[in-house]
Amino acid sequence: MGSPLHAPVFLVVCIFIQSSACGQGLGTEPFGKSYGAAEVRKPSQEMGTRFLLFKDENDRRGCQLRVQSPETLQECGFNTSQPLVMIIHGWSGSESATVGENSDSDSQVDGLLETWIWKLVGVLKSRPVNVGMVEWISLAYQHYAIAVRNTRVVGQEVAALLLWLEESVKFPPSEVHLIGYSLGAHVSGFAGSSMDGKHKIGRITGLDPAGPMFEGSSPSDRLSPDDAIFVDAIHTFTREHMGLSVGIKQPIAHYDFYPNGGTFQPGCHFLELYRHIAEHGLNAITQTIKCAHERSVHLFIDSLRHSSLQSTGFQCSDMDSFSQGLCLSCKKGRCNTLGYDIRKDWPGKSKKLFLITRAQAPFRVYHYQFKIQFINQIEKPVEPTFSMSLLGTKEEVKKIPITLGEGIASNKTYSLLITLDKDIGELIIIKFKWENSAVWANVWNTVQVIMPWGMTSHYSGLILKTIWVKAGETQQRMTFCPENIDDLQLHPTQEKVFVKCEVNSKRLKQRSR
Numbered sequence: 001m002g003s004p005l006h007a008p009v010f011l012v013v014c015i016f017i018q019s020s021a022c023g024q025g026l027g028t029e030p031f032g033k034s035y036g037a038a039e040v041r042k043p044s045q046e047m048g049t050r051f052l053l054f055k056d057e058n059d060r061r062g063c064q065l066r067v068q069s070p071e072t073l074q075e076c077g078f079n080t081s082q083p084l085v086m087i088i089h090g091w092s093g094s095e096s097a098t099v100g101e102n103s104d105s106d107s108q109v110d111g112l113l114e115t116w117i118w119k120l121v122g123v124l125k126s127r128p129v130n131v132g133m134v135e136w137i138s139l140a141y142q143h144y145a146i147a148v149r150n151t152r153v154v155g156q157e158v159a160a161l162l163l164w165l166e167e168s169v170k171f172p173p174s175e176v177h178l179i180g181y182s183l184g185a186h187v188s189g190f191a192g193s194s195m196d197g198k199h200k201i202g203r204i205t206g207l208d209p210a211g212p213m214f215e216g217s218s219p220s221d222r223l224s225p226d227d228a229i230f231v232d233a234i235h236t237f238t239r240e241h242m243g244l245s246v247g248i249k250q251p252i253a254h255y256d257f258y259p260n261g262g263t264f265q266p267g268c269h270f271l272e273l274y275r276h277i278a279e280h281g282l283n284a285i286t287q288t289i290k291c292a293h294e295r296s297v298h299l300f301i302d303s304l305r306h307s308s309l310q311s312t313g314f315q316c317s318d319m320d321s322f323s324q325g326l327c328l329s330c331k332k333g334r335c336n337t338l339g340y341d342i343r344k345d346w347p348g349k350s351k352k353l354f355l356i357t358r359a360q361a362p363f364r365v366y367h368y369q370f371k372i373q374f375i376n377q378i379e380k381p382v383e384p385t386f387s388m389s390l391l392g393t394k395e396e397v398k399k400i401p402i403t404l405g406e407g408i409a410s411n412k413t414y415s416l417l418i419t420l421d422k423d424i425g426e427l428i429i430i431k432f433k434w435e436n437s438a439v440w441a442n443v444w445n446t447v448q449v450i451m452p453w454g455m456t457s458h459y460s461g462l463i464l465k466t467i468w469v470k471a472g473e474t475q476q477r478m479t480f481c482p483e484n485i486d487d488l489q490l491h492p493t494q495e496k497v498f499v500k501c502e503v504n505s506k507r508l509k510q511r512s513r
């Protein structure tokens with residue numbers, strides 16, 4: 001514990017596994033009492049799984065499909081010429097559950113389920129698909145370990161529904177898309193593994209698939225690429241505490257997306273609680289705790305809602321390399337679209353894709369790699385700070401701070417990732433500025449006077465000859481040269497303008513390889 005940053009994570013993991021050990025660790029038992037493994041908390045409803053179909057985007061009640069009752073298909077408006085998308089919720093947290101316990105049975109499902117479900121139903125209904133939900137609240141509203149055990153049973157029931165649909169109305173499982181959140185992702189996996197090879201489910205999307213009791217387990221005991229023709233996953237809350245993380249860290253799909261590295265999400269920090277209170281009122285604390293976990297769902301919803309602003313993820317080995325801008329390639333299927341409209345091809349093996357997102361919708365950013373080559377004439381390491389202003393055909397972004405993280409000792413090329421919230425169009429001008437303070441500039445000048453490195457022709461400074469740029473979203477590569485080639489040296493507080501160097505570009509491109 002200790003660091004305030006880790007406290008929320010610890011709390012979520014505790015809520016997840018509800019172990020009394022967590023309570024002792026915190027000094028008090030934050031959730032009143034601990035639950036024994038045998039104890040079953042029962043909402044007043046019948047136990048089991050229900051399959052609901054929604055008629056339109058405002059339908060919150062749903063119409064129940066019953067296996068072996070073909071008339072329910074017609075009653076619920078099931079259209080066999082459209083695909084079927086089934087949402088599968090996760091483990092039921094204590095907060096949302098108490099609402100349901102006190103309400104009448106009609107609105108009970110509504111009360112127990114988290115509000116994101118209705119948002120997802122709403123946006124899915126804008127597409128020509130049947131939208132349904134696997135409601136397994138009574139089995140999910142349990143001690144975490146019991147809910148985990150129940151995922152297998154619920155998965156088998158989903159498989160039974162799909163096989164029945166194929167038998168009774170020739171609806172092929174390949175037209176089915178399961179979207180499972182948290183534990184629901186593994187329910188989808190068990191549904192998939194309960195279907196044999198000839199009846200494979202078309203697609204499974206895992207939204208921050210649950211980690212505890214699944215991380216490191218064999219593919220048959222969790223969601224895995226074998227469970228459907230196409231499997232994608234979005235990992236958003238894999239920050240580890242005491243060996244546990246809420247979301248699973250390992251890749252478990254054909255395409256595994258790790259937005260912002262997958263560990264935690266922008267806008268989810270506890271310090272942003274006040275903004276959450278303004279948005280969610282008293283639910284702010286729960287919202288803040290679940291924020292990074294649930295971000296996977298909102299990224300998916302955003303992909304449907306802002307379909308012209310899709311986020312792209314890029315294949316990379318880890319976040320470190322991604323943060324250096326080294327992975328912005330789309331060659332050989334190395335990038336893909338996050339969310340509903342993902343390109344459904346067959347990668348040879350699981351691919352880990354990384355991307356940066358904004359803190360709220362629309363989440364998309366524009367990724368750029370900047371490669372900057374310095375020649376240090378000072379022959380002493382300097383640790384300058386820089387800023388860049390970018391002028392594009394549509395917009396200008398001013399003073400993006402650049403930190404290189406290490407001194408510039410001699411000639412070196414640096415690679416960095418820069419992300420922009422807005423589309424600046426095609427980049428045409430870069431203004432590169434040495435940002436050190438005026439005080440620093442004075443010291444610099446003094447040094448120049450005391451130790452004159454030869455004549456004016458051999459005046460010392462940093463020379464910035466070339467800036468290579470690669471735009472991830474357009475895959476465009478550009479090379480920038482100083483506008484004024486007679487004045488190459490960069491000194492503190494100075495700004496240099498770079499323009500596209502068409503003439504030299506061929507030669508420079510070859511050198512950059």
Ligand SMILES: *[C@@H]1O[C@H](CO)[C@@H](O)[C@H](O)[C@H]1NC(C)=O
Pocket residue numbers: 079080081082128
């Ligand atoms: C069923 O779906 C098809 C294809 O999207 C559509 O053309 C048809 O109108 C739908 N039928 C009904 C009854 O909505």
Ligand SMILES: *[C@@H]1O[C@H](CO)[C@@H](O)[C@H](O)[C@H]1NC(C)=O
Pocket residue numbers: 375376410411
């Ligand atoms: C840096 O590059 C310049 C020009 O290309 C060259 O004259 C100089 O020797 C290089 N310095 C080092 C330390 O490599």
